[in-house]
Amino acid sequence: GQQLNQSPQSMFIQEGEDVSMNCTSSSIFNTWLWYKQDPGEGPVLLIALYKAGELTSNGRLTAQFGITRKDSFLNISASIPSDVGIYFCAGHNYGGSQGNLIFGKGTKLSVKP
Amino acid sequence: DSGVTQTPKHLITATGQRVTLRCSPRSGDLSVYWYQQSLDQGLQFLIQYYNGEERAKGNILERFSAQQFPDLHSELNLSSLELGDSALYFCASSPRALTNTGELFFGEGSRLTVL
Numbered sequence: 554g555q556q557l558n559q560s561p562q563s564m565f566i567q568e569g570e571d572v573s574m575n576c577t578s579s580s581i582f583n584t585w586l587w588y589k590q591d592p593g594e595g596p597v598l599l600i601a602l603y604k605a606g607e608l609t610s611n612g613r614l615t616a617q618f619g620i621t622r623k624d625s626f627l628n629i630s631a632s633i634p635s636d637v638g639i640y641f642c643a644g645h646n647y648g649g650s651q652g653n654l655i656f657g658k659g660t661k662l663s664v665k666p
Numbered sequence: 667d668s669g670v671t672q673t674p675k676h677l678i679t680a681t682g683q684r685v686t687l688r689c690s691p692r693s694g695d696l697s698v699y700w701y702q703q704s705l706d707q708g709l710q711f712l713i714q715y716y717n718g719e720e721r722a723k724g725n726i727l728e729r730f731s732a733q734q735f736p737d738l739h740s741e742l743n744l745s746s747l748e749l750g751d752s753a754l755y756f757c758a759s760s761p762r763a764l765t766n767t768g769e770l771f772f773g774e775g776s777r778l779t780v781l
Contacts, residue, residue, distance in 0.1 A: 595775055596756075596770075596772050601768060601769060603767075643768060645768030657708060
C-alpha cells in the first residue's frame with residue numbers, strides 16, 4: 554500500500570530556531586496535509602495544500618505541496634516552546650481506499666535541554 | 667476541543683479479554699474513522715463508517731470489529747486481546763462520506779494497556 558516517508562523522525566529545538574521537516578511518497582496525492590499532536594491530545598490540522606506547487610502559510614508555519622505531487626515540506630519559523638509535539642504529514646486522494654488519508658510516522662519536536 | 671468524544675480515556679485489561687471503545691462524532695458529522703497509534707508506528711487506519719455503513723477498511727485485525735449506530739456514535743470492539751494491542755486508539759469524524767479535503771477532527775483517544 555501507499556506509504557509516506559517523513560523526516561526527520563525527531564529533532565530538538567531551541568527557542569527562536571527555524572525548523573524544517575518533509576514528507577515523501579512513491580505515489581502522488583491530490584492533497585497534502587500537516588497535523589500536529591500535542592501530548593495527551595488527538596492530532597489537529599495545521600495546514601492543507603490542494604495544488605501542486607502551492608505554498609501556504611499559517612502564522613509561523615509555512616508548507617509547500619511539491620511540484621511532482623509526491624512530497625511536501627513544513628517549516629516553522631522562530632520556534633517557541635509550545636511548538637513541541639509530534640507533526641504528521643498526510644496524503645489524501647479523493648476516493649482512496651484507506652479512509653482517504655495516509656499518515657506519515659511523524660516528526661517529534663522536543664526542546665533542547 | 668474538537669467536538670469528538672471518546673470513552674474511556676484509559677483502559678487496563680488482561681490478555682484474552684474483550685473491550686469496547688466508544689466514540690461520539692462532532693455534531694452533524696456522518697463519517698467516523700478509527701485509527702491505532704502505537705509507539706513508532708504513526709497513525710494506522712483501521713476502519714471508516716459513513717451514516718451507519720462500513721465505507722473503507724484498513725489494517726484491522728479479524729479480532730477487531732466496529733459499528734456505527736443510528737445516532738451516529740461508533741464502537742470499536744477488540745477481542746482476544748494480546749500484549750501488542752496496547753496502543754492509543756483514536757476516533758475521528760468528518761461531515762461527508764469521502765472527506766474531499768482530508769480534514770479530520772480527532773478525539774483525545776483511548777489508551778489501552780494490555781497486561
